[in-house]
Amino acid sequence: MAEEKNIVVPDIGDFEGVEVIEIMVSPGDTINVEDPLVSLESDKAAMEIPSPLAGTIREVKIKIGDQVSKGDLLATMEVAAAESAAVAHQEAETAEPPKETPGATEPEQPPTPTPTPSRTPAADQRPPPVTPSPIDEAGFRKAHASPSVRKFARELGADLGQITGTGKKGRISKQDVTAFVKRVMTSATAGGGLGVAPMPEIDFSEFGDIETQPLTKINKLTGQFLHRNWVTVPHVTQFDEADITELEAFRRQLNKEHKDEGVRVTVLAFLMKALVSALKEYPRFNSSLDPGGENLVLKKYFHIGVAVDTPDGLVVPVIRDCDRKSLIEVANELIAVSARARAKKLSPADLSGGCISISSLGGIGGTAFTPIVNAPEVAILGVSRAQMRPVYQEDGEFEPRLILPLSLSYDHRVIDGADGARFTSFLSKLLSDTRRLLL
Numbered sequence: 001m002a003e004e005k006n007i008v009v010p011d012i013g014d015f016e017g018v019e020v021i022e023i024m025v026s027p028g029d030t031i032n033v034e035d036p037l038v039s040l041e042s043d044k045a046a047m048e049i050p051s052p053l054a055g056t057i058r059e060v061k062i063k064i065g066d067q068v069s070k071g072d073l074l075a076t077m078e079v080a081a082a083e084s085a086a087v088a089h090q091e092a093e094t095a096e097p098p099k100e101t102p103g104a105t106e107p108e109q110p111p112t113p114t115p116t117p118s119r120t121p122a123a124d125q126r127p128p129p130v131t132p133s134p135i136d137e138a139g140f141r142k143a144h145a146s147p148s149v150r151k152f153a154r155e156l157g158a159d160l161g162q163i164t165g166t167g168k169k170g171r172i173s174k175q176d177v178t179a180f181v182k183r184v185m186t187s188a189t190a191g192g193g194l195g196v197a198p199m200p201e202i203d204f205s206e207f208g209d210i211e212t213q214p215l216t217k218i219n220k221l222t223g224q225f226l227h228r229n230w231v232t233v234p235h236v237t238q239f240d241e242a243d244i245t246e247l248e249a250f251r252r253q254l255n256k257e258h259k260d261e262g263v264r265v266t267v268l269a270f271l272m273k274a275l276v277s278a279l280k281e282y283p284r285f286n287s288s289l290d291p292g293g294e295n296l297v298l299k300k301y302f303h304i305g306v307a308v309d310t311p312d313g314l315v316v317p318v319i320r321d322c323d324r325k326s327l328i329e330v331a332n333e334l335i336a337v338s339a340r341a342r343a344k345k346l347s348p349a350d351l352s353g354g355c356i357s358i359s360s361l362g363g364i365g366g367t368a369f370t371p372i373v374n375a376p377e378v379a380i381l382g383v384s385r386a387q388m389r390p391v392y393q394e395d396g397e398f399e400p401r402l403i404l405p406l407s408l409s410y411d412h413r414v415i416d417g418a419d420g421a422r423f424t425s426f427l428s429k430l431l432s433d434t435r436r437l438l439l
């Protein structure tokens with residue numbers, strides 16, 4: 001059977017006429033023992049009055065700004081009969097004085113972690129992502145926190161209702177609020193507002209010897225660009241291959257013929273010329289989305305970026321007007337620009353204005369990879385190492401052919417899958433029959 005009980009101000013020490021600054025409950029609220037009911041604040045201290053019992057609030061008897069002293073009626077509560085007996089006992093014993101927070105400052109206590117058995121250690125290291133949202137007043141009121149922590153949370157716009165307290169009985173400390181705000185900020189910046197979970201901070205030296213090396217300026221800048229492009233561009237990678245047996249024979253012959261002039265034509269120079277033809281055939285690959293995402297800007301020039309691996313990190317210098325340069329001019333410029341990149345002598349002009357990029361790992365190895373689009377460009381061609389393979393011929397024989405793997409990543413907002421496949425097929429045909437490059 002339910003009974004109505006009076007909840008009064010317990011012994012609050014020598015304080016008389018203390019002001020009510022916050023009321024955390026309303027009629028109809030179901031509360032547990034120790035749930036905060038009201039906050040009081042004198043000129044010396046702030047304190048929270050916890051509920052001595054569990055039940056449902058029937059009536060709140062005070063309002064914000066009231067001055068209360070020991071024994072004043074705060075609220076009436078409907079409690080179960082068993083609870084009621086406990087109250088009688090508690091009232092006789094005098095309720096435990098509430099905890100004070102002198103000068104409205106949270107005491108610097110290390111929070112006591114509350115074990116939550118259902119969570120794994122990994123989950124504990126990586127709290128769930130939180131996204132900024134307006135404060136839910138009901139949840140905020142019910143949260144178990146001192147007035148100073150409430151004030152602090154309000155100043156930062158942190159919703160106490162979303163914070164899990166690490167103190168006794170889930171009490172929220174100032175540190176909990178700070179950790180929550182930090183998590184919101186990290187989620188927002190790390191994921192560009194995607195609400196991804198922050199990386200756990202791990203001390204790797206716990207597991208073995210380590211060495212910490214600072215990232216270079218190029219590493220950091222490249223990292224930022226790649227991350228932005230990875231999360232903002234919907235990527236698709238189209239794989240294809242080209243038979244470059246004839247191209248390779250021609251390349252070797254060319255290099256022999258121009259040996260005395262110091263000319264060195266690599267597969268990359270052919271790829272750049274082939275890309276120009278492919279861009280002319282498929283102009284959407286030579287475009288950028290405008291920042292508003294409303295228009296496609298089609299470019300009438302043919303500047304090609306080439307990823308160059310340097311001791312300080314990856315850079316992508318641009319070779320301009322590849323349509324107006326001969327194969328040998330492109331090859332020479334490639335050698336010059338990659339030397340400048342490795343000597344850290346690139347100018348800002350060298351690094352801007354690209355239409356499409358090539359990432360060639362062919363000189364190193366590998367069979368295929370998925371390059372990241374160098375936005376605002378809309379496509380990047382990845383090239384892996386050419387390999388001699390037996391290829392079935394129409395006459396029923398297998399012939400050794402040099403096969404070059406191509407990996408074209410593109411921005412699916414601009415380029416359809418069918419066009420992606422058409423583009424690489426076109427490139428493949430060009431590279432398989434270099435005469436077509438003349439067309």
Ligand code: CAO
Binds near residue numbers: 265307359364371383
């Ligand atoms: N298949 C087979 N052989 C290849 C090849 C391929 N796909 N690509 C290049 N080669 C050959 C070259 O023809 C050259 O052979 P020769 O000595 O017989 O002429 C040799 O490998 C070395 O080439 P290279 O790497 O010196 O020259 P390149 O024009 O192919 O590339 C450059 C120039 C600057 C792109 C390259 O040196 C480089 O830095 N590559 C790394 C790019 C990179 O890091 N990309 C990753 C970006 S994403 O993280």
